[in-house]
Amino acid sequence: MSLQNKINDNLVRYMELIPGTSAFIDARTPGSDLKDNFCIIGAGVAESSRQHVHIRETAGFNIGAAGQPPGIKNSLHSHRTAELFVVFRGQFRFYWGNDGEHEAVLSHGDVISIPTNLFRGFEVVGRDYGFMFSVLGGDDSGGGVIWHPNVIKDSQGHGLYLKADGTLVDTIDGDQVPSESELMPLLTEEELATFDSYTAQEMMPFVALRKDYVPTGGDFDTENVKQYALTGHPLAEYDFQVKSEDEVSIMAYELSEGGSIPQHSRPEKQVLINFDGDTEVVLTHKGEQASVTLTRGDVFNVPEGASYSLTNLRGNSLTYCILGSDKPTKL
Structure with missing residues (x-):
């Protein structure tokens, strides 16, 4: 395939x-x-x-x-x-x-x-x-x-x-x-x-209210990008706003115009929910590369073992990343 x-x-x-x-x-x-x-x-x-x-x-x-x-x-x-x-x-x-x-x-x-x-x-x-x-x-x-x-x-x-x-x-x-x-x-x-x-x-x-999201020390030293650690274990490497033992955690990436997150991978399972704006996902898996544009409300189940980048295509974009661990590893 x-x-x-x-x-x-x-x-x-x-x-x-x-x-x-x-x-x-x-x-x-x-x-x-x-x-x-x-x-x-x-x-x-x-x-x-x-x-x-x-x-x-x-x-x-x-x-x-x-x-x-x-x-x-x-x-x-x-x-x-x-x-x-x-x-x-x-x-x-x-x-x-x-x-x-x-x-x-x-x-x-x-x-x-x-x-x-x-x-x-x-x-x-x-x-x-x-x-x-x-x-x-x-x-x-x-x-x-x-x-x-x-x-x-x-x-x-x-x-x-x-x-x-x-x-x-x-x-x-x-x-x-x-x-x-x-x-x-x-x-x-x-x-x-x-x-x-x-x-x-x-x-x-x-509860993490949208108006109270606090940017965390990012995994990506990139302009026009805010990273939020929203829910996760109190002993996680990230300082999550909501500290709870849920077996899952939620990150969010807010990209302003021209913002992008470089190619990266995580050991945890990931699902992306594109909340606002249009976001291009470039995926690399087993030496092959392909892309998809996520529009508002789209859900993408990231294949295990794949790496990906995110690029904002229009206005401001907000993408949630659901991770299959409440203690994800920092990049």
């Missing part, structure tokens, strides 16, 4: 994303319907076998996305592995706690790493359709979603049933109604009491 074909197989254009509308148990619950769920790299925690997955192969983490109109909620749930979000369009009200009693509103370029063992949900506020990228740690994402019992109760009567093995049964699409013994058991009050709670102030160390 040529390097250009390999690039094409590892590129997901924002305008070509294919949503799933019944990926989870709450997909038809009034107030939680009208959601688009995207599996970009890896199947993540999607419960439906009918969910489209753009790139199935993972290397330590999954990349997905959520899109929804104003007023539509993603219901209270928890994860056993890391869940990080980067808001791309619109404004999202995140709420968390066993009753969703705490909240914060995030917008374009804001990043949050939500702790495990904590119920969380989100809804779009304002007037615009909201879209954000998600990162899930681990190849299998820890065995799926843990739903608040009220979410499972509210889903009843809408044709979706969650089985104890984490698979979704859709009777509207022709699946058989499962027996009572096959269904996911509801969490008890005692089990609910084991989940954590954070005040809004306690959650702020897990």
